[in-house]
Each structure stands twice: as C-alpha cells, then as structure tokens.
Amino acid sequence: xxxxxxxxxxxxAGYFVFTVFLGLWTMSKIKNTGDYFxxxxxxxxxLMIAQAFGVGTHTDQPVTVSGAAYSNGLAGIWxxxxxxxxxPFFWIIAPIxxxxxxxxxxxxxxxxxxxxxxxxxxxxxxxxxxxxxxVMLKGTGVTVEGLTGGALTEEWVIIISxxxxxxxxxxxxxxxxxxxxxxxxxxxxxxxxxxxxFALNAAGGIGEIKAAxxxxxxxxxxxxxxxxxxxxxxxxxxxxxxxxxxxxxxxGGSGKTEISCRVGWTYGNFLKRxxxxxxxxxxxFTAFLFPELIGEHREMAFGVxxxxxxxxxxxxxxxxxxxxxxxxxxxxxxxxxxxxFTQNIYKPYFxxxxxxxxxxxxxxxxxxxxxxGGILFAYGFESxxxxxxxxxxxxxxxxxxxxxxxxxxxxxxxxxxxxxxxxAFIGIYTDYVLGWQFANQVALYLxxxxxxxxxxxxxxxxxxxxxxxxxxxxxxxxxxxxDRLKAEGVDIKLDAEHTDHLEAKNKTTEDGLxxxxxxxxxxxxxxxxxxxxxxxxxxxxIVSLLTILVVYLLATLA
Numbered sequence: 001x002x003x004x005x006x007x008x009x010x011x012x013a014g015y016f017v018f019t020v021f022l023g024l025w026t027m028s029k030i031k032n033t034g035d036y037f038x039x040x041x042x043x044x045x046x047l048m049i050a051q052a053f054g055v056g057t058h059t060d061q062p063v064t065v066s067g068a069a070y071s072n073g074l075a076g077i078w079x080x081x082x083x084x085x086x087x088p089f090f091w092i093i094a095p096i097x098x099x100x101x102x103x104x105x106x107x108x109x110x111x112x113x114x115x116x117x118x119x120x121x122x123x124x125x126x127x128x129x130x131x132x133x134x135v136m137l138k139g140t141g142v143t144v145e146g147l148t149g150g151a152l153t154e155e156w157v158i159i160i161s162x163x164x165x166x167x168x169x170x171x172x173x174x175x176x177x178x179x180x181x182x183x184x185x186x187x188x189x190x191x192x193x194x195x196x197x198f199a200l201n202a203a204g205g206i207g208e209i210k211a212a213x214x215x216x217x218x219x220x221x222x223x224x225x226x227x228x229x230x231x232x233x234x235x236x237x238x239x240x241x242x243x244x245x246x247x248x249x250x251x252g253g254s255g256k257t258e259i260s261c262r263v264g265w266t267y268g269n270f271l272k273r274x275x276x277x278x279x280x281x282x283x284x285f286t287a288f289l290f291p292e293l294i295g296e297h298r299e300m301a302f303g304v305x306x307x308x309x310x311x312x313x314x315x316x317x318x319x320x321x322x323x324x325x326x327x328x329x330x331x332x333x334x335x336x337x338x339x340x341f342t343q344n345i346y347k348p349y350f351x352x353x354x355x356x357x358x359x360x361x362x363x364x365x366x367x368x369x370x371x372x373g374g375i376l377f378a379y380g381f382e383s384x385x386x387x388x389x390x391x392x393x394x395x396x397x398x399x400x401x402x403x404x405x406x407x408x409x410x411x412x413x414x415x416x417x418x419x420x421x422x423x424a425f426i427g428i429y430t431d432y433v434l435g436w437q438f439a440n441q442v443a444l445y446l447x448x449x450x451x452x453x454x455x456x457x458x459x460x461x462x463x464x465x466x467x468x469x470x471x472x473x474x475x476x477x478x479x480x481x482x483d484r485l486k487a488e489g490v491d492i493k494l495d496a497e498h499t500d501h502l503e504a505k506n507k508t509t510e511d512g513l514x515x516x517x518x519x520x521x522x523x524x525x526x527x528x529x530x531x532x533x534x535x536x537x538x539x540x541x542i543v544s545l546l547t548i549l550v551v552y553l554l555a556t557l558a
Contacts, residue, residue: 005315007312009316012316012319048254048261048264060135060138060139060384060388063139063299063302063303064076064385064388065079066283066302067300067302067384069280069287070284070293071298072224072226073213073222074219075219075222076280078234080279082235083269083273084273085239086238087270089239091265091536092536094255094261094264095258095478097248098479099478099479099513100471100475101474102253103343103493104336104339105244105245105248106119106125106340106344108402108405109398112405112471116413116417119344119345121398122345126337127394129247129373129374131391131394134373134387135391136329137161137330138378138379140161141157141161141378143302143322144157144322146301148307158375158378162374162375194310196282199289203285208288209285217284229439230437233438233440234438234439234442236446237442241392241395242399243403250339251265259532266536270540273547282302282305283301285305286302286304289305289308337366337370338366341366341370342366343359389438396442396445397427397449398420400419400423400446401420404453409463409468410457412457412463413463414461415454415456418455419456422445422452423445423448426448470491473485512524514537517530
C-alpha cells in the first residue's frame with residue numbers, strides 16, 4: 001500500500017483526523033485578529049515552550065542535518081546548531097518583543113524607522129516565509145519519498161501536506177498551531193532518537209561503525225563543507241538575523257508575562273538543540289549502513305533509514321511525526337505571513353477603514369497566495385540545504401537594523417536602507433556572479449552592512465524625537481505597567497485583555513533590559529536592575545556549552 005503496511009496507514013490516518021479536528025475546535029476560539037495572530041497573548045510557559053520548539057522544528061531539519069552528517073560526519077549538526085550561541089540571547093530579547101506589544105515584526109520597523117522601511121521589511125519577510133514553506137515542503141517530500149521507497153513521490157507529498165496544514169491553519173490560526181506544536185513536540189523527541197538503537201543493532205554496535213568510517217565522521221568540525229570557518233561565519237550570521245525572523249514576534253512575545261516569554265522561547269529552542277543531536281548521529285550511522293546514497297541523494301538518508309530499520313507501526317508513527325512537524329510550522333508561518341500582509345500592506349495602503357473582521361477574512365485569503373509562493377520555491381530549490389542558505393542571507397540583511405535600532409537612538413532609516421542595499425548587493429553579486437561560498441559572502445557583507453548603517457546614520461537626519469520617545473517608552477515599560485503608557489499617551493497595538501493583575505504578581509516588573517541600556521550601562525548599572533537578564537543569560541550560556549560538551553563526549557566515547 002504505497003510502500004507502507006496497513007498498520008502504518010492506520011496510525012497515520014488517526015493522527016491526521018485528530019489534527020484536523022483540533023483545527024476546527026480551535027476555530028471557536030478565534031474572535032478577532034489578535035486571537036488569530038497572537039493567541040490573545042495568553043500563553044503560559046508550557047505552551048510558549050511548545051510553540052518555540054514546535055514552530056522551530058520541521059521536517060527539512062532532520063533532512064538537512066542527517067544528510068549533511070551522512071557526507072560530513074557529526075559536523076553536519078551545525079546546519080541547525082548555527083543558532084546554538086544565539087539561543088542565550090533569546091532570554092534577553094524576548095522581553096523586548098513583549099514590551100513593544102506589536103503584532104508583527106514589521107511593526108517594529110514602521111515604528112522605529114518609518115513606513116517605507118516597514119514596507120521593505122514586509123516584502124523581505126513575505127519572501128522569507130515563502131522560501132521556508134518551500135524548504136519545509138521539499139524536505140518532507142524528499143523524506144517521505146525515501147521512507148516509502150518512492151511509492152509516494154515528492155510532488156504528491158507536497159500537495160497532500162499543503163492541503164492538510166491549510167485545512168486547520170486557516171480555521172484555527174496561531175492557537176491551532178500552538179496546540180498542535182504541543183502534541184507534535186512529543187512526537188519529534190521520539191522521532192529524533194527512536195532510530196538510533198535500531199541502527200546500532202543493525203550495524204553490530206558502535207565499534208563496527210567507528211572502525212569502518214573515517215575519523216572525521218565523529219568530529220564536530222569537518223575537513224570540507226562544514227569547516228571551522230563555515231561554522232564561525234554561520235554562527236555570526238545567525239546571531240544577526242535570528243532577531244528579525246518574522247515569526248519571532250509571536251514566538252517570543254505572545255506569552256502572558258515577560259518570564260513566560262523568556263522561558264518559552266529560550267528553553268523551547270534548547271529542546272530543539274538537543275533533538276538535533278539525534279539527527280546527526282542517525283546521519284553518521286546511515287553512512288555506514290547505506291553507503292549508496294551519494295551526492296544529492298544524501299538528503300534521503302533519514303527517510304531510507306526509517307523505512308529499512310523501523311518495525312511495522314513505528315514507520316507510520318515516524319511518518320506522522322514528520323508530517324506533523326511540517327504541518328504545524330507551515331501553519332504558523334502561513335498565519336504570520338497573512339498577519340504581515342493584512343496589517344502592513346492591505347490596511348495602510350488599500351483599505352484604512354477595514355474592520356477587524358475584514359482583516360480576518362483578508363488574512364485567510366492572503367494565506368493562499370503565501371502558500372502558493374512556497375510551493376513554487378519547493379519545486380525551484382535544487383536541494384534543501386540550498387534553500388536554507390538562501391533564507392539565512394535574506395533575513396540577515398535586516399538584522400543589523402534591529403540590533404542597532406534597539407541599542408542606539410542614532411540609527412535611522414537612511415542608514416537602514418544603505419545597510420540593506422549594500423548587503424543584498426554583495427550577497428547576490430558574490431553568489432551568482434563570482435560563485436563564492438556562503439561563508440565568504442557572510443565575511444564580507446556583515447562588516448560592510450554594519451559600517452554602512454553607522455556611517456550613513458551619522459551623516460543624515462535622525463528619526464523624529466516623538467517617535468523615538470514612544471518607542472523607548474514601550475521598551476522601558478514592563479508588562480503590568482500599561483497605565484504608564486496610557487498616562488504618557490503611547491499607543492498599544494495589541495496587549496493581553498487583562499494585564500493589570502500582573503503588577504502585583506510579577507516580581508521583575510522594574511527590571512531594566514541590558515540590550516536597551518547597553519550604551520549607558522557604564523552610568524546606570526546596578527545588580528538589582530539587571531539581575532534577571534544576567535542570571536538567565538548566564539544559565540542559558542551554560543546550557544549551550546553543556547549541550548555541546550555532551551555531544552562531544554558521546555562522539556568521543558562511542
């Protein structure tokens with residue numbers, strides 16, 4: 001039956017029926033665009049962790065990591081661990097998102113730099129969403145084709161996955177995505193490690209694998225492709241671009257409280273970093289067991305291993321987990337993209353008088369076009385790795401404007417345009433004309449973009465004083481202190497329905513934010529003001545280092 005046993009189909013069908021029902025059930029909870037896009041900012045720590053882990057984990061990632069590990073050894077893990085050293089920064093960035101009380105990341109650029117820059121970001125973000133939906137669909141297609149032995153082709157898998165995630169995503173919005181993330185998060189953890197014991201048993205033990213494979217296959221740095229230079233440049237690029245990924249305003253800022261946002265975004269992503277290790281080891285073990293997957297076929301490694309190693313029933317569970325991952329994330333991306341279009345293009349440029357219900361209808365229509373763009377990219381990318389690298393570059397072009405926009409009041413729209421234009425030119429010219437590798441492109445466009453941002457901002461007129469006052473008043477007003485904003489005449493784009501009760505409960509309501517105050521720390525630093533930022537960031541750095549150490553020791557002791 002299309003390469004699967006009847007029991008596998010029963011498991012798979014049961015999961016799909018449940019997720020569609022979940023989407024229809026959550027539809028009753030959608031009363032307005034705030035519910036559809038941000039879940040009413042009512043998620044606690046558990047759902048925030050589930051959202052961060054689920055939305056950030058999708059099928060293209062085990063495909064990419066396992067495929068890269070198949071060719072390069074454990075160093076392939078860096079195709080996802082590029083964000084390992086960014087993760088501690090989530091702890092100190094999350095309250096920035098929450099305090100701004102914006103709906104989309106484009107709102108940040110509009111309020112900080114003006115409508116023109118906001119429109120520029122919106123176009124970049126929509127491109128990013130289309131590209132990533134395409135990458136995820138392609139990753140799912142490649143994996144399922146390998147898992148079914150070619151009985152289900154990549155093209156059909158893309159079509160089926162698209163229909164499924166759109167069915168419940170258009171109905172339930174971000175709430176459907178978050179609840180699905182909670183469920184599929186458990187499946188992903190199982191998915192990440194269930195293959196390992198079967199692979200070791202089939203190989204006759206780790207000793208047999210290590211004796212047959214080159215030594216570098218168990219190293220975190222490869223002699224080619226994933227070299228030390230590539231890792232450094234990819235990590236720096238990730239740190240710049242991760243703060244402007246268009247779905248991160250919701251992932252990092254939709255919690256009830258600042259601490260919910262901090263814990264959810266940071267430790268939901270640490271779960272993912274841990275799961276990534278399973279994908280890398282599977283890739284290495286598959287290189288020993290199935291050495292015939294060479295060249296572009298390496299991205300089928302995960303699917304082939306699942307088909308050949310798992311018993312009946314577990315293959316169906318694996319397939320359900322894979323499609324669950326792409327469904328929940330594509331759903332979330334579709335919702336975030338429609339929010340960008342309605343809030344930052346349709347309403348301001350086409351119908352300023354649009355009601356909330358009008359926007360809700362338009363957002364669901366816009367979602368179809370975003371997904372259509374994703375399908376085009378799915379068929380256009382030559383490989384999953386190619387698509388991932390392209391999306392890394394596109395978002396990095398806007399990253400410097402975010403960091404300096406928060407840290408430095410002197411950053412302005414002209415500096416932003418100059419920075420983005422110069423970085424984009426370098427990225428396109430060095431890639432498509434000169435044929436440079438990704439790491440070399442990053443090494444040039446990041447410093448040039450930073451220099452252009454600072455230089456042009458210093459030479460041109462700054463942003464209006466009133467706009468800066470409103471922006472920084474939001475950043476300096478903790479959740480639960482909304483009365484201050486009302487007293488100072490600062491608009492709140494979207495906040496939770498009830499935040500007045502938080503003032504008494506939230507012990508960190510007077511905390512300062514290190515990133516916001518970075519340039520003035522030498523004048524106003526005191527331990528009590530930045531205690532939450534410092535302790536949480538330090539703990540997250542320790543978790544990052546321990547995770548790397550554990551994987552290194554496993555590779556060494558194996």
